[in-house]
Amino acid sequence: MKKKFDFAKYAPIFALVILFILSSFASPYFFQFKNITNILRQSSYTGIIGLGMTFVIISGGIDLSVGSLVALVGGIVILLLNYFGGDPMAITWAILMGLCLGLIMGSFNGLIVTKGKIAPFIATLGTMSIFRSLTLYISSAGEFRSASDAYPAIGSGYFLNLPIPVWVFFGMAIIFHVILNNTRYGRYVCAVGANEKVAVYSAIKIDRVKIMTYALTGFAVAVSSIMLSSRMNSLSSSNAGVFYELDAIAAVVIGGTSMSGGSGTIMGTVIGAIILGMINNMLNMVGVSPYLQGTVKGLVIIFAVLVQYKRKNN
Amino acid sequence: MDNINLEVDHGEVFGIIGENGAGKSTLIKIFSGIYQATSGELSLEGQAIEVKNPIMAKKLGIATVPQEFNLIGTLTVFENIFLGNEIRKGMLLDKAAMKQRTTQLLNELNSKISPDTLVDELSVAEKQIVEIAKALVYDSKLLIMDEPTTVLTGEETDVLFSRMRSLKEKGVSILFISHKLKEIREICDRFMVLRDGKQISTDMAGEVDEHEMARRMVGRELTQVFPAKTVPQDEPALEVKNVEVAGAVYGVDFRLAKGEVLGIAGLMGSGQTELAEAIMGIEKMKNGEVMVLGRSVHIRTPRQAVEEKIAYLSDDRQGKGIVVNFNIPSNITLISLKKYARGLINKSKEQKSARKFVDRFGIRAASLDYELQYLSGGNQQKVYLSKWMDTQPEVLILNEPTRGIDVNAKSEIYHFVQSLAESGIACLVISSELEEIIGLCSRVLVMQAGNITGELTGEDINEETIMLYATGLQNTGQTDGATIQ
DSSP states (O other): OOSSOOHHHHHHHHHHHHHHHHHHHHOTTTTSHHHHHHHHHHHHHHHHHHHHHHHHHHTTOOOOOHHHHHHHHHHHHHHHHHHHOSSHHHHHHHHHHHHHHHHHHHHHHHHHHHTSOOOHHHHHHHHHHHHHHHHHHHTTTSEEEOOOSSTHHHHHOEETTEEHHHHHHHHHHHHHHHHHHHSHHHHHHHHHHHOHHHHHHTTOOHHHHHHHHHHHHHHHHHHHHHHHHHHHTEEETTTTTTTHHHHHHHHHHHTTOOTTSSOOOHHHHHHHHHHHHHHHHHHHHTTOOHHHHHHHHHHHHHHHHHHHHHHHHO | OOOOOOOOOTTOEEEEEOOTTSSHHHHHHHHTTSSOOSSOOEEETTEEEOOOSHHHHHHHTEEEEOSSOOOOTTSBHHHHHTTTSOOEETTEEOHHHHHHHHHHHHHHTTOOOOTTSBGGGSOHHHHHHHHHHHHHTTOOSEEEEESTTTTOOHHHHHHHHHHHHHHHHTTOEEEEEOSOHHHHHHHOSEEEEEETTEEEEEEEGGGSOHHHHHHHHHTSOOOOSSOOOOOOOSSEEEEEEEEEETTTEEEEEEEEETTOEEEEEOSTTSSHHHHHHHHTTSSOOOEEEEEETTEEEOOOSHHHHHHTTEEEEOSOIIIIIOOTTSBHHHHHTSSSGGGGEESEEOHHHHHHHHHHHHHHHTOOOSOTTOBGGGSOHHHHHHHHHHHHHTTOOSEEEEESTTTTOOHHHHHHHHHHHHHHHHTTOEEEEEOSOHHHHHHHOSEEEEEETTEEEEEEEGGGOSHHHHHHHHTTTTSSSSOOSGGGO
């Protein structure tokens, strides 16, 4: 009943491989190194957020506010940057403060969910609106423009031929993977998501565990936002991060993490994010209308959940 | 499962007993259409039948009262009874007809529950009546009851039995599955013993005594179910003074010595669970003082209780005790995880510790990696016990420690408790099974309506005396004595 080869468990990897093969047939340009690194870069923005989201979803929650938070944090980092001057020291400070802001806003989500006892969907729906509106207010619905020459070096920079955001994505993935699988905290997250009552009775401080999942997500959002805003050295208050929450959640779900909580993997989320990036890339290359791309993405998400459901019933 | 033959007469109550994993559940799932038999045949009233799915079973007149209730709490009684089988008038629901039929069904079961009550507002026993009524709405010929008395008190069980007898008179046949051998003798005409998927025997229930039943279930002579009682030490381990919990416990005092096995008896819902959970820092303690090993402690969270060396096995193993999709080591180390982690969890240390408990408590699983959901109730309970023993407690509180586990595993748990007591751990056993309290404890407190009404030792620890206190008859000015009816 147990040792049989569990196809569903490796389904994301198979999907990735199949997609990879399909894509290389679909377009001769797909296999070019530049295209591959492009896909990885595109995946990394929502992928980084997905890493945090994996924790939130495993613990039984959801965070819809991440897209708006991308805009808020990115905007404020650029404002700080301009205020401090724009030299490397100023950039460091602005980034540190941006990361703190992400942590704080994430914790704020966590506090509403735990201490306020409001369903995560509703709580973060509320903050999603709040974060976006604050961003629009601060910028008068315009664009945040950085005056720094050095800031773009982060988002557009390369290290060993790979874009920096990709390195950051993979680096964070490894750290988050270790946190989830090899630390007390990771074990507690799974326990809380699997059965909250059992966690309470097992002397686990569940509020703290849950708040930290949102804080981690807020942190990941801040990182993603810095990558994104530094790439363009500017950020649109109305467009930045729109629908990122959906892509991040989709990456988590495609990666096999159960929406009902209790189990999931960081590895899966990484693959999920890359699958999404690859689909976008392939559809662009073969010239599918951008308006139809959402349909394909939607079908992939539904299929992923279907496989998950089948797995649970076998 | 292999080669099982059984025949149930009209109006017969037929018992099925066996250890967990003996095949009882599989057998009834074949009757109710959830599983298909690979060979063999079923017939009903002389007609060969095929039961391909649960709906077919219901239409044929085979109804199951499940162990875990399948009722929807936010719907009313009649809505639950007719769920999926609604009476309609044209496009609309005929609520009047459904209510009337519900009242009629409940009357037949001698119950006064109103069809309009929300199921959430019913007691466990009442919910069970609703389940039975739901089963009978299809005009059932065969009613399958899977451990229906596990959640009932003694009195409620008596009421259930009288209802079963009246169904019997109407010609309904009942398959009755239970762990409680005494009940098999009391209510069944005949019974069958299953072991490892095989039919061991079928006999008249009156002709076989409980000891023999147990022997057949286990397949060998049971070495004494209860071990010899240990003698407590003098030193107090846990002292509880004037503990109050709003709406549940009204001023409870007791003292538990090192190495003592102290029982708390009483009808279910008399405040035992709230008392234990207040000590653990789960329920809010309105008033009172707790001392551990002579020191006054203030426990407001379970974590503080763990630090004060108190352990608590709740009565709801799957709901509050173990994580069913975690494997054995992850469950065992969940509370004491700090021991295994210096930054990162040392998984080989975890495995080693789990292996130790698997050997110590005889946990049967093919691999440590098995998720708890694949283990039997008895083995789950042993993992649950290991989980708390890994915190090295001085005080061990066990709430219904053997609920839903088979005779053999029960006996093992009793031996563990006794040997833990011998090693100096103070054990508090809360149980509504009198036999367990009597066999295990050297001193017994009886709770009734949130108070301790009596303290019994020695010869006084017997069913009659406990029941006198549990129903409030033997207490000063607490009751008018009507509750015993």
